Amino acid sequence: MKLNLTEIERVKTISKEDFYNNYVKKQKPLVIEQLTADWPAYAKWKLEYIKEIAGNEIVPLYDDRPVSHKDGFNEAHAKMKMSDYVDLLLTKPTNYRIFAYNFMSKIPSLQNDFLWPSIGLHLIKQLPMLFFGGENSKVFMHYDIDYPNILHFHFHGKKQCILFAPSETPYLYKVPHSLIAREDIDFDNPDFEKWPALQHAKGLICNLNHGEMLYMPEGYWHYMKYLTPGFSMSLRTFPRKIASLIKALYNIGVMRHYDVLMRKWKGQDWIDYKNKRAVTDTHKALGIK
Numbered sequence: 001m002k003l004n005l006t007e008i009e010r011v012k013t014i015s016k017e018d019f020y021n022n023y024v025k026k027q028k029p030l031v032i033e034q035l036t037a038d039w040p041a042y043a044k045w046k047l048e049y050i051k052e053i054a055g056n057e058i059v060p061l062y063d064d065r066p067v068s069h070k071d072g073f074n075e076a077h078a079k080m081k082m083s084d085y086v087d088l089l090l091t092k093p094t095n096y097r098i099f100a101y102n103f104m105s106k107i108p109s110l111q112n113d114f115l116w117p118s119i120g121l122h123l124i125k126q127l128p129m130l131f132f133g134g135e136n137s138k139v140f141m142h143y144d145i146d147y148p149n150i151l152h153f154h155f156h157g158k159k160q161c162i163l164f165a166p167s168e169t170p171y172l173y174k175v176p177h178s179l180i181a182r183e184d185i186d187f188d189n190p191d192f193e194k195w196p197a198l199q200h201a202k203g204l205i206c207n208l209n210h211g212e213m214l215y216m217p218e219g220y221w222h223y224m225k226y227l228t229p230g231f232s233m234s235l236r237t238f239p240r241k242i243a244s245l246i247k248a249l250y251n252i253g254v255m256r257h258y259d260v261l262m263r264k265w266k267g268q269d270w271i272d273y274k275n276k277r278a279v280t281d282t283h284k285a286l287g288i289k
Contacts, residue, residue: 001192001199005162008206008214019215020120024149024240027217029163029204036153036211041113045155047086047229054107055083061096064138085132089229094134098231103130114153114233121149121237128233133159133226141172141181141223145251147244148236150216154208157228161214162187163204164221170285171201172221175278177259179251182278187223197282208232218244 010031023030036042060076078096080088088094104110104127116123133139143166144150152161164172173182173195182195190198207227208214216222218239239245262270283289 001190003162003187003190003198003203004201005203005205008161008163008204010206014119016118016120023215024120024217027165029217029220030215031206031208032213032215033209034211035117035119035213036114039114039211041155042211044113045231047089047156047231050103050231051083051086053109054103055081055086057082057103057106059085059098059101061085062099063095063097064140089132089134092134093136095137096134097137097139097226098130098132099139100129100131102127104128116235117151119151121151123151123235123237124148128235130231130233132231133224134229135226137226139222139224140183141185141187141221142179143219143221144236145179145248145256146236147218147239147248147251149218149240150214151235152208152214152216152232153234154212154214154232155210155230157210157226157230159208159230159232160225160227161206161208162223162225163216164201165217166219166221168201168203168221170282171197171199173197173278173282175274176281177255177262177274181221182275188225196288197286200286219247 008029008031010033012033013035014030014032019030019032022028058079059082061078061080063077080096085096085098088096111127114128116125131139141162141164173185174180175182185195185198192199206214210230218241239248266273
């Protein structure tokens, strides 16, 4: 059995008014296929170009190992020269990913390759982060700590994105005091006997091609899989809803610090406890035995 997923709506282009009124205000995901067609990045942003201009950078790498109490918050699992990493991506599948890396500050010329889109959102004008992944590497199911509206642009190859609205949270085995679902759920081929609540979740799916942009509303869960080697860039806004802003402030100011403190105090027992609670709380709320 597969997840209950519907294809995300796609348009080639869209006006600022249409996008804001029909997607931002309604908090509805959308793929825009040609938003980057006039960007220099559309022609230039391939992995070989990144290797050429940033090959000597030492970059932090993350893999798909489960969260451990021994790991610091967003602590990298390995480091490598960018040139070696690109060679690895282009040679064979790898689980190593670059997560939210600030290439723009280290390689300022990249800032000339993209345009801030005039699309009805007040984007935060900080330097955007880049994300890289090898064939079949995955980003676990999660939502962002600050509840942003996200414009997610993909380059070089193809990436699959599975989204769930915040309303679907009761079915996703959310780990308490965190922003993730159980990491041992295979969202490509879920085991409904082990994770029966997932049968009730209604989600969305798309495959992003080179230069395409996915709009993700605030608080949306997302699971990403690189179907080929490639990289992405996200632009973001502050949350529009007061409720989302309050949740973001709580996540940043309270939840994250509490979780770090409990990891230091309880160690792996804290993480094991949270993972167990993800199941018991979900099944209890839904009346599943």
